[in-house]
Amino acid sequence: MTPELALEIVELTVEHLLLVGVSMAIAIAVAVPTGILLTRRTQLQKWMIGFANVMQTVPSLALFGFLIPIPLLGGIGKQTAIVALVLYALLPILRNTLAGILGVDRAVRESAIAMGMTGRQLLWEVELPLAARMILAGVRVATVTTIGTATIAAAIGGGGLGVFIFRGLASVDTTQILAGAVPAAFIALLADGGLGWAEKKLSPV
């Protein structure tokens, strides 16, 4: 491996991590509160889950493409890539937040209310701690998927490790493809392991 290649791997890995990190932060910030809200709005549930489901079924390359002509959100570059990655990451987090909170034992919820907890106390002291593991499992799935999908961001100028892969594909250069694929796979494994560990540490239940 030449020093130039090594340097570029480091650079693009950092860029990749940044793409994934920003996308996941936004996805969590949107999906968890939305999930909580949906547990209180039964009618909205199937609409929102439906929307997130549809987003998941659009082929990723196509989604990146669709976003390019959309004003404000779209265009060429990182911003569009992040929008697409966020849309993909929403579903697993949303679904697990919903399932985690709705899965809290009815007797536990009822006694919390009967003991005079306010809605906020019920959420923060009972529902969220008991759903935390489930929510984190959703975050883990979403993160691992996003790390892989983010390689496609390079197709619309989003940068990241996908740059190697597209370059390698264009020039039929296996070294280049591996320079992108191996670090991406490695990051995914690390994220999976780390979040899996956190999940096990969380809550004694």
Next chain:
Amino acid sequence: MRPLVSFRNVSCRLSGKDVLRGMSLDVEAGETLVLLGRSGSGKTTALKLVNALLQPSAGEVRVEGMPTAAWDAIRLRRRIGYVIQEAGLFPHFTVEQNVGLVPRLEGWPAEKIRDRVHALLEQVGLPPAQFAARYPRELSGGQRQRVGVARALAADPPLLLFDEPFGAVDPVTRVELQRQFLALRREIGKTAIFVTHDVREALLVATRIALLHDGRLAVLATPAEFLRAQGEEVRAFLACLDTQVTGC
């Protein structure tokens, strides 16, 4: 003296079904009123009207003279202890945290909560040194139910509600818990409303029995009167006593 809880011509309609129909009933301070009835007779619904988990569709339920609709629901509930089947303990809280919950919500100082929790655990027969730090999953069904009772007593509420509290434990543990309930009542003498479908349990713990049938109050009597009472539903329940003796 003014009754602690008073049902005035209360009806309750839940998902299109009349669960309670025009029930009137006073619960005096210090008594243990048992709501007895079959599944679907409306007894649990009646109980949930007292701590405003449900609201009547007609009539009113008064607690300490004030309709539950006029109470701040949070304040009302913190003045009422609630024990349900399977205890409904918080699985992520230790025994100590479970029992100390309402005092903590009420903002008691930590020291006072600790002393109160430990005294209560002693009282229900769970030595704190051994049990305070355990999680509910590390307890037997009977022990969980004791923690549930301790938790309901924590903030010293004037009224306790029991919804088939001993329904999910084995018969031997059940008898132990019933004995303890009676002992506890002698010690602290609180007002209690106790829901059960077990006529034996009703006769054992009640100072008065209210038999519900199809959402109506069928009979209201002391245990001694209840045994002599007339009416089809009373007979049906008393027949259970005979079946249990001769049937097996």
